Amino acid sequence: MNTLALGLDRTRVELKQYAREKEAVFFNFLFPILMLGLFSVIFSGQFDDPESKAIDLNAGRMFLPGMIAAGVLLTSFQTMALAVAVERDDGTLKRIRSTPLPPVAYFLGKIGLVAVTSVAQVVVLLAIAKFAFHVTLPTDSGRWLTFLWVFGLGIVSGVVLGIAYSSLGTARSVGAVVIAPVLILQFISGVYFPFKSIPDWMQITASVFPLKWIAQGMRSVFLPEGMVADEMARSWEHGRTAAILVAWSIIGLILCVRAFKWFKRGTT
Amino acid sequence: MEAAITLRGLRKTYAGHAAVDGIDLEVREGECFALLGPNGAGKTTTVEILEGFRKPDEGQVSVLGTNPWEAPRHWRNRIGIVLQSSTGLDNLTPREVLTTTAKAYTNPRSVEEVIDAVGLEEKADARIAGLSGGQRRRVDVGLGIIGRPELLFLDEPTTGFDPQARRDFWGLIERLGAQGTTILLTTHYLDEAEHLADRVGVVAAGKLLALDTPANLGGRNTEEAIVTWEEAGTRHTVRTATPTAEVSRLAARLGGPTGEVPGLTVARPTLEDIYLQLIAPHLADSTSADTTGGAR
Numbered sequence: 001m002n003t004l005a006l007g008l009d010r011t012r013v014e015l016k017q018y019a020r021e022k023e024a025v026f027f028n029f030l031f032p033i034l035m036l037g038l039f040s041v042i043f044s045g046q047f048d049d050p051e052s053k054a055i056d057l058n059a060g061r062m063f064l065p066g067m068i069a070a071g072v073l074l075t076s077f078q079t080m081a082l083a084v085a086v087e088r089d090d091g092t093l094k095r096i097r098s099t100p101l102p103p104v105a106y107f108l109g110k111i112g113l114v115a116v117t118s119v120a121q122v123v124v125l126l127a128i129a130k131f132a133f134h135v136t137l138p139t140d141s142g143r144w145l146t147f148l149w150v151f152g153l154g155i156v157s158g159v160v161l162g163i164a165y166s167s168l169g170t171a172r173s174v175g176a177v178v179i180a181p182v183l184i185l186q187f188i189s190g191v192y193f194p195f196k197s198i199p200d201w202m203q204i205t206a207s208v209f210p211l212k213w214i215a216q217g218m219r220s221v222f223l224p225e226g227m228v229a230d231e232m233a234r235s236w237e238h239g240r241t242a243a244i245l246v247a248w249s250i251i252g253l254i255l256c257v258r259a260f261k262w263f264k265r266g267t268t
Numbered sequence: 269m270e271a272a273i274t275l276r277g278l279r280k281t282y283a284g285h286a287a288v289d290g291i292d293l294e295v296r297e298g299e300c301f302a303l304l305g306p307n308g309a310g311k312t313t314t315v316e317i318l319e320g321f322r323k324p325d326e327g328q329v330s331v332l333g334t335n336p337w338e339a340p341r342h343w344r345n346r347i348g349i350v351l352q353s354s355t356g357l358d359n360l361t362p363r364e365v366l367t368t369t370a371k372a373y374t375n376p377r378s379v380e381e382v383i384d385a386v387g388l389e390e391k392a393d394a395r396i397a398g399l400s401g402g403q404r405r406r407v408d409v410g411l412g413i414i415g416r417p418e419l420l421f422l423d424e425p426t427t428g429f430d431p432q433a434r435r436d437f438w439g440l441i442e443r444l445g446a447q448g449t450t451i452l453l454t455t456h457y458l459d460e461a462e463h464l465a466d467r468v469g470v471v472a473a474g475k476l477l478a479l480d481t482p483a484n485l486g487g488r489n490t491e492e493a494i495v496t497w498e499e500a501g502t503r504h505t506v507r508t509a510t511p512t513a514e515v516s517r518l519a520a521r522l523g524g525p526t527g528e529v530p531g532l533t534v535a536r537p538t539l540e541d542i543y544l545q546l547i548a549p550h551l552a553d554s555t556s557a558d559t560t561g562g563a564r
Contacts, residue, residue, distance in 0.1 A: 001371050013360065013368045020359035020395075092356035098319065098349040099415065100341050101372035263321070 003102045010101075010109025011116070018079075018113060027179075028079050029121055032071035036125060039063040039192075040133045055224040060133030065218035066191035068125055072151060073211050075118040076158025077165070078182050080110060084166035085174040088264050097262045107163075114159050122151065135222075143221045146238065150217030153245035157210050160252030167259055190215045196230050203232060210248045213241040271330070272297045272419050272450040273318060278327035280313050287313045289474030290327075297418075300441070300451040302465035302482075304458070306547055310474040311454050312423070318452065319349055319421055332419055345374050348417030350408050350425060358397035362388050362407050365396070366414050373415035386410045386440060402433035409440065419450045426460060438463055458540040470543060472550035486542040497522070498531035 001009070018024055043059040052058070087093050096106055129135035138144060169177035186192060188202045189211040195203065206212040219227070220236035228236055273295035280288040288310040295301045305311045316322045317329060320336030320343075329335055334343050357365050363379060370376035377385075383392045386406040391399055396407060405425060412420055422441070426434045434457075441464055445451055455461055461468050462482040470478045470485070478486050493511035497504055497518055508514045511534050518529045 006371060009368055009371055013364065016364065017359045087356055090356040091351055094321070095349075095351055095356075095411070097321070098344065098351070099369060099372045100344040100374075102341065105372075 003105050004108070006101060006105035007108025007112065010105055011112025014109045014113035015116060018117065024079065024082075028074045029117060031074060032067040032121065033124055033128060035070070035192075036060070036063055036067040036128065037132070039067075040129075055226060056136045057224060057227075058133065058135065060129050060135040061222060062194075063192075064125065064129045064135055065222045066215050068122055068151075068218045068222075069154070069189070069211060069215035070186050070191045071121045071125060072118060072154040072214055073158055073182060073185070075121055076114050076155045077162040078178060079114060079117070080159050080162025081165045081169070081178040082174055083110070084163050085169045085178070088166065088261065089170050089172075093262045110163070111159060114155060118151075118155055138221060146217065147221045150214060150221070150241065150245075153242065153249065154210065154214040154217075157245050157248040157252055160249055160256050161210070164252050164255035164259060167261060170264065185209055185211045188212075190219075194230065195232065210245055213244050217241045270297045271295065272299070272332060273301075273452065274328070274330040275314075275318075276328040278314065278317065278329060279325050280310075280317065280322065281325055286474050288317070288324075291471070291474070291476050293469060293476060293479070295450065295452060297450055298445075298448050299466045300445050300453065300464050302453045302455060302461035302468040303471060304455065304461055304468055304543060305471035306551065309472045309547075309550075311471050314471065315421060315423060315452065315454055319347070320344075342374070345415055346418045348412035348415055348420040350412035350420065350422045357407070359395065361393050361395060362399075362410065363392045365407065366410055369411055370414050375416055376414050377416050379414070382410045382414050385413070385443070387436065401428050402430070402437070405429070405437070406440075409437075413444065413449075417449065419452070420444065422451060422453045422455075424455055425453070426455070426457065434460070458538070458543055462539045468539075470546050472547045477546050477550070482539055485539065486546055488537055488539065488542045491537050491542075494533075494535045496531070496533045496535075497529050503531070 040058075040060040040063060043062070047053075047058045047062065084093075093106075097103075126137065130137055138147075165178065166174075185206070188198055188206040189195070189209065190198065190206070191211070195206075195212070195215070198206070203212075216231065216236065217238070219231075220238065228234065231237075271294045273293065275291055275293040278288050278291040278293075279286065291310070291314060303311050303315065313322060317324050318331050318336060320331075320339050323337045329337070331339075332343070332346050334340075336343070362383065366379045366382055370379060383389060386409050388403065388406050388410065391403055396404060399407070409422075409425065412422070425441075426437050429437060438460070441451065441453075445464075451464075453461070453464060465482055467480065468478075468482050468485055469476050480486070483489055490509075492507045492509050495506045495508060495511050495514050495518070499522060506514060515529070515532065515534065518532070519527050522529050
């Protein structure tokens with residue numbers, strides 16, 4: 001079989017394993033969906049004012065961009081960092097390395113897994129937002145184009161950074177090493193709170209990492225145009241967002257290629 | 269017969285400590301060869317060099333005519349590796365794992381054939397998470413042989429098995445050997461080596477101490493035998509190079525009308541006795557090798 005066909009087969013196997021792993025399904029796949037539901041219900045009373053009604057803003061619409069951004073981070077970065085660290089530790093990578101499977105096919109399988117789960121997740125998020133919480137979704141193609149490139153770059157940077165980051169943890173420490181920073185990033189990047197209500201130094205810290213930019217890009221897609229005034233730069237900064245996400249993707253790719261290890265420390 | 273594996277002057281050093289300190293070895297095609305040795309003796313390092321996972325510092329290595337460290341990926345079509353323990357497949361079934369692994373090889377065995385060979389017919393569609401230790405090991409072996417390897421590496425394959433599972437497993441390995449697969453086995457169980465291996469090599473402190481058939485290792489066949497019997501209520505023991513003559517004399521002296529000597533036993537040293545004698549002088553060495561982080 002050629003590498004592409006093997007990659008597709010790996011994707012199938014990865015999806016099976018993922019779907020059968022209840023923790024992964026909950027913490028990566030369902031988490032943003034549940035959070036969107038919770039936030040939409042809890043804060044529904046805060047958007048009853050005529051001002052919000054005039055711009056068609058409700059709690060669901062307010063939190064949807066953040067939850068999509070968090071979902072991108074979880075299904076790409078967190079899934080990759082956790083899975084690869086565990087697979088390095090439990091010998092899965094060594095077993096794969098002991099067969100003639102091309103390494104590229106292994107990574108294609110991972111990319112396929114992330115592509116399928118993240119697209120499925122965002123579809124569910126959008127459907128719930130629209131049908132359960134009556135969020136007005138954009139209708140112009142320009143906004144959906146922005147959505148596509150922000151989503152795509154978010155996923156690509158998340159995958160390569162996740163694979164690179166996996167080298168920092170072992171199966172035992174990986175929970176703390178991966179989940180803690182991911183959680184903190186979500187809090188300081190404007191996922192759960194409006195970004196403008198976060199202290200300056202936290203905003204600056206968050207601006208180094210991709211999540212803030214993914215969330216901002218998603219806000220530019222889903223929020224009413226006038227809310228650009230709430231942004232730090234009074235602009236959606238699409239150019240800068242693209243540049244930063246591309247930069248992180250390149251850095252991640254270089255780290256992957258240079259630092260990827262098939263065997264856990266101390267064995268080989 | 270051609271050599272499946274050839275090692276000449278193999279050396280591998282970690283932080284100034286020689287994990288493998290000049291090993292020469294030849295494993296013939298179709299042979300089952302057992303590598304014995306205490307933990308930290310250099311066994312795992314040697315095997316991992318043969319598997320292409322570690323780079324030797326010195327010496328010549330040829331596995332199926334190729335230097336494993338520089339082997340192209342298709343070389344892995346011809347070898348099978350059964351790793352010491354494999355987890356991470358819990359959410360799949362043996363059939364799913366074998367099917368996807370088979371796709372990486374150019375000339376794999378059929379999945380059905382392998383499930384049959386490793387005796388997993390009844391568990392083929394059960395999640396691996398629910399299998400017993402022995403059944404999981406069968407999955408590992410199945411993964412090792414799915415690619416129809418000419419050479420199979422088995423790393424401590426029966427650790428944690430109950431006696432019946434070990435017997436069944438040995439049967440499986442013997443059948444593979446009968447099909448012409450060359451097998452390199454590492455094990456801590458001397459009876460396993462004795463049962464399966466055509467030849468055994470004993471490694472300690474990075475050196476090959478002895479190399480022979482299990483029956484002849486360390487002069488086992490010519491060692492003095494121990495004859496014991498009962499006489500007047502006490503047990504007597506004699507070490508002798510000529511046990512047959514000794515038994516004849518005893519039979520004449522004590523046998524009476526039936527010719528039976530009371531409580532007679534004749535024992536040769538076991539493979540374990542010989543092995544322990546061989547490695548005894550190196551045990552202090554190998555313990556330090558373990559702590560300085562040789563193999564694993």
